[in-house]
Structures are given as C-alpha cells and as structure tokens.
Amino acid sequence: PRSKRPKLGQHEQPQSYHQFVTNVPEYLGICNPRVLEDIKKFARGGGPDLSDLRNCPAPTSSPPVAMSSSKSTFLSGRRSSGTTITARTSSAYDRDFCQKLVDGGVYTAGYRDPITGEASKHPTNHKELREVLARPRESASPSTSEFEAYWQADVDARKEKQVSESIVPLIEGKIPDGRCRSGDILFNNLKPLTESNDLKSAKPDIYYGARPEQIHKSTRHDLGGYIVPSTESDLPVAPNFFFAVKGPDGSPAVAERQATYESALGARAMHKLQSYGKEKHSYDGKAHTLSATYCQGTLKLYTSHVEAPGQPGGPPSYHMTKLRSVAMDDSIESYKEGTRTYRNARDWCKKERDEMIREANQR
Known part of the structure; x- marks a missing residue:
C-alpha cells in the first residue's frame, strides 16, 4: 500500500x-x-x-x-x-523619496548645498525660456464664457480624474499630434536614474515625446534604455515635456516630486540624444526639458537640465528650477496667461526634441 x-x-x-x-x-x-x-x-x-x-x-x-x-x-x-x-524602492508618495533623489544627484527646485549654501544651478537659458513662455498666441485668447466654464469645472472637481477629464483639456487646447502624447504609462523600459536603483519606475500623468519612427531604428536600439520609456514600443519616445495633475485633495509636494523625477528622466534622454555619436558627452548647461504641475487652480512650470559629473568617472547631476507660477482660477487674465504659458512650453519642447533627434539621426 x-x-x-x-x-x-x-x-x-x-x-x-x-x-x-x-x-x-x-x-x-x-x-x-x-x-x-x-x-x-x-x-x-x-x-x-x-x-x-x-x-x-x-x-x-x-x-x-x-x-x-x-x-x-x-x-x-x-x-x-x-x-x-x-533595498525598498520608493515613489513620489513616500516620505523618503525626496532624500533618495538628492542622494542620487537629482535636485528639486530651490535645493541648496548644506555645506556651501549655494543654490542648485539654473540653466543658462533660463531667461530665454521665460521670454518664450510669455509670447502671445491666438489660441490662448479665451472668452469670458470659456473662463467661466473653466472656473466652474475647477470648483466642481472633487477627484483627480475629474480634473484630468474636465480641466486639462481646457489648458491643453488643440493637441497638434495625438501620437506624440500619452500618459498613465509605466516607464518600465528605462535604466535606473540613480546608481542605488531604489526608485520605482515613473508613471507620468501626461507626457509628450516623439513618434518612434522619427528616430532611426539603430539609434533607438543603441539608446533604448534612455529614450524608449515603455516596452510598448509604439508609444512616444524621447519624452521631454511632462504634466502632473492633482485633485483638490492632492498634494502639491507630491506633484513637484513627480515632476522632478520625470523631468530628470527627460533631461537624461535629451542629453543622450545630444551626445550620441560624439567622443565626449555634451554638457551645455541648457534646459531641454520642461515639466508642469496643476493643483488647486495653480499651474507651475519647471526646467530640468543635466550638469557634468563633479568628479571624473562620476554620474551627472540633474537640476530642477522653477520657471513660472500662475493662479489660473484668479481671473480671466490669469487663465489666459496660464493656457498661453502651458502651450508655449509644450511647443518649445517639441522644437527642442525635434532638433535633438534631427542631429542624432545625422551622426
């Protein structure tokens, strides 16, 4: 038996x-x-x-x-x-996330060195960018009724989903190319941003990049871990504009941490394209990546740029700088300013991205 x-x-x-x-x-x-x-x-x-x-x-x-x-x-x-x-990985919702960013050489807006007291470096094109965002545009001239519709939608929104569905479309206006926009996608194909590899994969609310076919296949293959964010390879690549959105109960601090992390990934992508095929890495001190946050009626814009390693063989550092802040729910003038600022930022990022890709394709 x-x-x-x-x-x-x-x-x-x-x-x-x-x-x-x-x-x-x-x-x-x-x-x-x-x-x-x-x-x-x-x-x-x-x-x-x-x-x-x-x-x-x-x-x-x-x-x-x-x-x-x-x-x-x-x-x-x-x-x-x-x-x-x-080690445990952290996201923007965790209390230790900001410190892990700093430990990895990713600096939030307003960061100061604890020893020297020096502020985090501004990009050399910071002044130029403020001028770009202030340029007038016909598509950002709302009527009184349009502002009232926005204001009511902002008052009625109780959840982040409502903000995304009713307010974000008003801010964005007409999207030039829907294939260059995506969001709520896990960036699961990128190499870790920091050497400690203790940050969870980013998942932007909204991001803009290039169509994959804009970049030569060989370049996409060589730089895949830096410029192709998702294993869904038909989604936008080389992202350099990000938009983090929060509902009325959402935290502006979390939105800023998200923007810091996501835009650093974008700055790295632009840096890799800029340096592709060259003998040495290119560190021009300029910002080629922007991010925006919207929370409780306020739109904020930030830059993110790469600085050369502090010592030979070390990793580069990523610096976020506040660019603009607009209380869009204050008046029709501020609403107009907010939509103009956002759309100018998005269009400028596309221009920078396309130029980086064009130059990389020629090498």
Whole structure:
C-alpha cells in the first residue's frame, strides 16, 4: 500500500517553500500572526533559559531564519533563490523619496548645498525660456464664457480624474499630434536614474515625446534604455515635456516630486540624444526639458537640465528650477496667461526634441 505523507505541524511548511532572512526583526515582520502570538507569550514567560550560554563568544554572523518565498518576494520586490534582500524602492508618495533623489544627484527646485549654501544651478537659458513662455498666441485668447466654464469645472472637481477629464483639456487646447502624447504609462523600459536603483519606475500623468519612427531604428536600439520609456514600443519616445495633475485633495509636494523625477528622466534622454555619436558627452548647461504641475487652480512650470559629473568617472547631476507660477482660477487674465504659458512650453519642447533627434539621426 502507498505510504501516507507525514502531516505537517501547525506552523510548518514544506522545505521547498522556504527562503531565508538574516535577522530577527525581518522574521518578526513577516511571520504568521499565530506564530508571532506564540513568541509573545513565550517572551512574557521569561523566554528560554540561557544560563548554559554564559561566557560563550558571540557568533560572528546570524544563522538564516526560514520564511516563505511569497513573503520574501514581498520584502525584496522580486523572487530570489539566494539570501540577499534588496533595498525598498520608493515613489513620489513616500516620505523618503525626496532624500533618495538628492542622494542620487537629482535636485528639486530651490535645493541648496548644506555645506556651501549655494543654490542648485539654473540653466543658462533660463531667461530665454521665460521670454518664450510669455509670447502671445491666438489660441490662448479665451472668452469670458470659456473662463467661466473653466472656473466652474475647477470648483466642481472633487477627484483627480475629474480634473484630468474636465480641466486639462481646457489648458491643453488643440493637441497638434495625438501620437506624440500619452500618459498613465509605466516607464518600465528605462535604466535606473540613480546608481542605488531604489526608485520605482515613473508613471507620468501626461507626457509628450516623439513618434518612434522619427528616430532611426539603430539609434533607438543603441539608446533604448534612455529614450524608449515603455516596452510598448509604439508609444512616444524621447519624452521631454511632462504634466502632473492633482485633485483638490492632492498634494502639491507630491506633484513637484513627480515632476522632478520625470523631468530628470527627460533631461537624461535629451542629453543622450545630444551626445550620441560624439567622443565626449555634451554638457551645455541648457534646459531641454520642461515639466508642469496643476493643483488647486495653480499651474507651475519647471526646467530640468543635466550638469557634468563633479568628479571624473562620476554620474551627472540633474537640476530642477522653477520657471513660472500662475493662479489660473484668479481671473480671466490669469487663465489666459496660464493656457498661453502651458502651450508655449509644450511647443518649445517639441522644437527642442525635434532638433535633438534631427542631429542624432545625422551622426
């Protein structure tokens, strides 16, 4: 007769199901609640008798503690057959995200060096960009009724989705090429922005880039991890304009952190195109990437540019600078200014992007 498999104990699991953690706090953080309760009861009773361990030398390393592979995956973010647990990745909604950006050489608007007190570097074309955004345009001349429709939509919006559906189209106006615009897409094809690789993949609300076929196939292949953001390869590539949107309850700080991260990825993409085929990297000190945020009636515009490494062989740094801020819900004049500023920024980014691509294709 076929022998029966021995029954597992109350808290046992098959050996093949186990991986390992290397310290007690990790184990207590993921163990079965019933096991944790047993441990607490045991501790309240005084714990084990350790009298026979007196004068014993301390162990040089902690023995591994078994845990289930599914819980190991939860902690590490990926399944692994070894004992290494990777660092936790963060998004713009996490409290440590901003510090991880700074540690990785990505500086938010207004950042100052803690030792020298120097402010983060402005792009050399900062003044020029402010002039570009102020240029008049016929498409940004709303009537009183159009402003009232915007104002009412802004008042009625209770969620981010409502802002995206009813307000963003009014700000954007006519989109020149729908194939160059996308959003809510995970940037899962890009190389990590920082050396520590502890940032989650970006997922912009809205971004603008080029059609893939605008860039030679060989160039897309060579620079794929920097300019092709998604594994869905027919989506816009080489993005350099980003728009983060929040609802009335949304956080302007989160929107700015999103913009910082996303526009740094865009600045890197432009830098890679600009340097493609050259013997040395190009660091011109100019911004070729812009980002915008909209939260609670206020539109903000930022630049992002790349600076050369501080030491030979080191990574470059990315600097975000505030460019404009407009309270669009204040008056018809401010609404007109906001739509003009946004559309001029978007059009300027397209011009910069197309020029970078044209030059890269010629090399």
